[in-house]
Amino acid sequence: MTTDTDAHLPNPLSGPEAPRQRISRQSTTEAMMIAARWPDASPRLVLSLTAQLVGGxxxxxxxxxxxxxxxxxxxxxxxxxxxxxxxxxxxxxxxxxxxxxxxxxxxxxxxxxxxxxxxxxxxxxxxxxxxxxxxxxxxxxxxxxxxxxxxxxxxxxxxxxxxxxxxxxxxxxxxxxxxGLDTQPGLPPFITDFWVTDQDGAHFAPPGLHELAAGIFAAQGLGFGDIGFIVTDTSLVVIDAGSTNEQARAALRKMREISALPVSHVILTHGHFDHIGGLDALREPGTEVIAQTGFTTEVEAQNQAFIPWRRFLPAGADHRHHVVPDRLISEPETMTVGGVELRLLPAHGGETDDALLIHLPGRDIVFVGDIVMPYLGAPFIAEGSAEGLLDTLKLIEDLEPALLVHGHPPLTANFTVAALAGLRPALEDLYQVIRGDIAAGRTVFDMLGRNHLPDVLRTCPDAGQHHPASPAPAHQLLAARRAQRRPRFPDGVGRRTGTAHQGGSSTSTRTRSKTCSTGTICP
The missing domain is CATH 1.25.40.10 (Tetratricopeptide repeat domain)
Structure with missing residues (x-):
């Protein structure tokens, strides 16, 4: 193939390359460019970095x-x-x-x-x-x-x-x-899993019901949040209720193609609108709704909050809900439904204080809701906790699951057991760095400017692929905000002492740091 000496492909964004002098740093891109040079950098990281550079x-x-x-x-x-x-x-x-x-x-x-x-x-x-x-x-x-x-x-x-x-x-x-270009052919290129319209709201994946393990299903892409199904010998146990009644009905219709068993329980992993909005469509006579004791407080805070981006939900849908669970969980409990053992583990993790994990020990599966998100709490509600995230990651690690089922498709696909095993010590490292910066009186801008990448990520490629959770500009900022507004505790840096539940016992939590051995994923 021969071309003239100046031949090149056009800019797909219809503009010249961005000037080298920029008004702000792109910290995430910088961190990913460093991580791409590490041994065994994952293809997912390479693709994410490519998208960042194309967008810029x-x-x-x-x-x-x-x-x-x-x-x-x-x-x-x-x-x-x-x-x-x-x-x-x-x-x-x-x-x-x-x-x-x-x-x-x-x-x-x-x-x-x-x-x-x-x-x-x-x-x-x-x-x-x-x-x-x-x-x-x-x-x-x-x-x-x-x-x-x-x-x-x-x-x-x-x-x-x-x-x-x-x-x-x-x-x-x-x-x-x-x-997606039939009606708007002039749009710039999009390389993304999610889609959104005014009428349908936001979706992370194409609609479908997926069997993640024997008798374990996830209805994905029908709304903003996923709905899980556990098939027992006598009934269906539903995990979360989706964003709207229409989404929940669609998920249940797909599930009815597989099982006609009644819905005996709906277990809510937390109180966000994209996990509780379709509850009425799932309730049947005798259905028991279960949530954590902090659920009511979380829902009330959400109902009073202003949600700046309305397209999370379909046109006309409201993020405010009035939900009264039949049973609230304050301590670890075990229940058996149709021969399937379920352990209900309250946690104060990452996104909200009302998290409820559902552990199936006989199948080595844990439904974790949204305890791991790119942000510590929704960015428009005062919630979330770096300390709670670290404690909950340790709790999950101690359960030794084979499969984690999250509340959204990208979380289930990305934050796997192997990824969390490396991510937890990396975030512990980052947390200690932020604590030190706060104790030294550094500003949030100084902390962000550090753009700290924990060394543990070098030998944990499953964890190192994630952004912004591992490169962590967002985590650095949010950890700093939360730590700065917490009261001082005896250790002088603001980390609370609490309990992390495993099985029927409680053990005191403490700051821990762990590294990966060369060539291994953190055990």
Whole structure:
């Protein structure tokens, strides 16, 4: 393929590359660029960093970064493919970039196909690579379960362009619809799992009912929050109630295709509107609703709060609810329903003080609600606790589960058992750094400027892939805010002493720090 000396792909955001002088730091991007150089950096981290750099139009900087990584780690063809996808947008570098993309695909089928396909799809038909672009994108779709869901939007967008050039008009129109571009073709590229409309509200995933383990189901993508189902010998136990009655009815309809058993219990992991809004649709005669003792206080605080972004919910839906549980849990309890043992464990974790974990010891599964979120508490409500998050992560670790079921699809997919095992000591490290900064009188801006990355993440790639939870600008800020407004305790830095429950006993909590051995995930 021969092009003129200034040939390059257009900027997909219809603007020049961002100037090098910026008005503020992009701390998350900086942290991810450091983490990408660590051993065994996960593909998910690489993709997240790529999206950050594309969004910032930092093509030359991105090319330099990934080109260096490709040179340093020639056994990672993904780095070569990403570098070439950015190089293709630089003047006079298109031919060389396409050659590198071909080399990356030959070395490692998989994600390099995606980067080559979306790049080739932007070339004119005369370049002779449009059929190759279609083949790459169809390859990705044929193996869609092996690729991050959000990439499909970009795949269908690239297919639409390639099909148009090949005169396949109907195929192009179908691809645009699947990319979400049928009504707004001029939108910039979106590479994301979630979708939102005024009518339907926000959704994290395509709608569906997924069997996560034998007899354990999650209704995802029907609303903002997930609804879990546990199938017992005699009934269904439902975990959380979703955002609206319409969502809950849709989830129950899907579940009824599998089981006609009655709903005996609805257990609420916490009181946020996206987990309680569909309760009326799930109640049947004899259904018992269970929540933690702090539930009522949490719901009242939420009802009084202003929610600035209304599209969490469908048009016309209200975030305010009046829910009265039948039973409140203040201490660990064990119940058996239809031969299935459930342990109800109250926690004061991460997002809210009314968290309730549901542990199925016979199946090594824990429903954890939203105890792990990118923010400590919803960003528009005064709630959440760094201390509670650390204590709850320790509680979960002590349960030794095989599967964690969260309240939203990205949390279940990302914050796995392996990830939390590395994330907890990393956050403990960060917490101690913030405590020291507060004791030294440093400002929040100083703390953010540090952009501290715990060393433990280097050898825990499952934990190191997450942002912003691990690179943690948000956690640094929120930990600082909470610590600054807490009263001083005897240790002088504001961490409260509490109890973390395991089984039927209580053990005092304390600050702990733990590191990973080389080549292992933190046990």
């Amino acid at each position: 139009r930092r093509y030359a900087e991105a090319y330099r970064t990934f080109d260096e990584l490709a040179t340093e780690q020639p056994d990672r063809p993904l780095f070569l493919a990403v570098a070439a996808s950015f190089q293709a947008r630089l003047p006079g570098q298109l031919d060389e970039a396409v050659g590198k993309l071909d080399a990356a695909v030959a070395a490692e089928p998989g994600l390099p196909h995606y980067f080559r396909g979306v790049t080739l799809a932007e070339l004119p038909l005369e370049a002779g690579r449009t059929e190759d672009a279609v083949a790459d994108m169809e390859f990705v779709l044929a193996l869609r379960d092996r690729f991050p869901l959000g990439l499909r939007r970009a795949v269908f967008r690239a297919l639409a362009r390639a099909y148009d050039q090949l005169g396949r008009t109907e195929d192009a129109a179908a691809a645009r619809r699947k990319a």
